[in-house]
Every structure is written in structure tokens, then in C-alpha cells.
Amino acid sequence: MKKILIAVLALLAAGVMMIAIPLSGRFAVIQYKRRVEMDALAAEGEDGWLRAERGGVVTLLEGDNIRRVTRLITPIELTRAYSQRQAQEEIRLTYSSGDTLRLLSDAAREDRVLIEFTSGGQDALFALEGRHVLEALEEAVSPEGFSGANTVVEGE
Numbered sequence: 819m820k821k822i823l824i825a826v827l828a829l830l831a832a833g834v835m836m837i838a839i840p841l842s843g844r845f846a847v848i849q850y851k852r853r854v855e856m857d858a859l860a861a862e863g864e865d866g867w868l869r870a871e872r873g874g875v876v877t878l879l880e881g882d883n884i885r886r887v888t889r890l891i892t893p894i895e896l897t898r899a900y901s902q903r904q905a906q907e908e909i910r911l912t913y914s915s916g917d918t919l920r921l922l923s924d925a926a927r928e929d930r931v932l933i934e935f936t937s938g939g940q941d942a943l944f945a946l947e948g949r950h951v952l953e954a955l956e957e958a959v960s961p962e963g964f965s966g967a968n969t970v971v972e973g974e
Contacts, residue, residue: 843897843898844898846898846942846944847896847897847898847944850892850896850935850942850944851892851896853917853935853937854888854891854892854917854919854935855888855892856915857913857914857915857917858884858885858887858888858913860913860914860915861879861884861913861914862881862884862885865914866913866914867879867913867914868884868887868911868912868913868914869911869912869913869971870887870909870910870911870912870959870968871909871910871911871912872908872909872910872956872959872960873973874972874973875960875961875970875972875973876970876971876972876973877959877960877961877968877969877970877971878968878969878971879958879959879963879968880963880966880967880968880969881965881966882963882964882965882966883958883959883963883964883965883966883968886954886958886964886965887911887955887958887959890951890954890955890958891919891921891933891946891951891955893946895946895947895948896933896944896945896946897944897945897946898942898943898944898945899932899943899944899945900943901943902922902932902934902943903924903925903926904924904925904926905922905923905924905925905932906922906923906925907920907921907922908921908922908923908952908955908956909921909952909955909956909959911959916937917935917936917937917938918935918936918937919933919934919935919936920933920934920936921933921952921955922934923952924945927947929947929948929950930945930946930947931945931946931947931951931952931955932944932945932946933945933946
């Protein structure tokens with residue numbers, strides 16, 4: 819009887835884990851998207867800002883460039899990632915709320931971007947594949963911007 823009870827409990831625990839792990843990953847993605855969208859709204863406000871660092875150049879993003887960056891880093895295809903492996907930092911975004919995004923290019927996969935999100939002392943890692951996201955982000959955070967110039971703070 820004990821052996822059957824142990825087997826049933828083990829199967830029950832495995833079933834719960836098979837449901838809980840994917841749900842927790844999806845929940846993290848939803849929370850990330852909500853937080854970034856709120857940060858973007860605040861950045862577009864009167865006292866808000868979005869600061870981008872790329873290759874030694876620091877810019878403050880303006881209007882449509884903030885919206886473009888937000889659309890690029892909050893797509894439907896975003897998934898939770900669990901390791902960085904061989905990633906190299908390309909762009910760092912800092913919101914007026916203090917939240918930070920590090921956009922990393924993945925050396926293992928050519929068109930994959932890892933997004934390390936830090937908010938309130940908690941870190942989360944997400945992956946985004948395809949769509950040439952990094953190139954579009956580099957254009958949006960450049961001094962020329964995607965749809966209007968950004969303010970250069972340091973460099974260039």
C-alpha cells in the first residue's frame with residue numbers, strides 16, 4: 819500500500835510541476851511586458867526619460883523612438899530564458915523609474931537577442947528570436963534616431 823501511495827504522490831508531484839513551470843514562465847513574461855509599457859508611458863511624460871547606452875554613446879530617447887523601442891522589446895514571441903551562455907552586451911536602456919534593460923546578442927544563435935530586465939532588485943532573462951531586433955534597436959537609440967533625433971548626453 820505504501821509503495822502505491824508513494825508512486826501516486828510522485829506522479830501527482832510531476833504533474834503539478836509540468837503545469838507550474840510553464841505557467842510561471844508565462845506569468846514572468848506578462849509582468850515584464852506590463853512593467854516595460856508602464857515605464858515607456860512614464861518616459862514619454864513630462865518628467866520621464868529613457869536613457870540608452872551603446873558603444874560609448876549615451877542618448878536620451880525622444881517621442882517616437884521610445885515607442886519604437888517599446889514595440890521591439892515587448893512582442894508576442896518573447897519567451898523566458900534561463901541562461902546567458904555566451905552573450906555580449908550591445909545596448910543598455912535605463913528608465914526614469916530606475917528599471918534597466920540589458921540587450922545582449924547571443925553568440926550561439928545569430929538572430930537572437932537576450933533581454934536582461936532588472937526592476938526593484940529582481941532580475942529576469944528573456945529571449946527574442948528573429949525580426950532583426952538588434953539592428954532596429956541600434957537605429958532607434960542612435961543619435962539620429964529612427965523617427966527623429968535623440969539628445970546626445972555623452973560620446974560622439
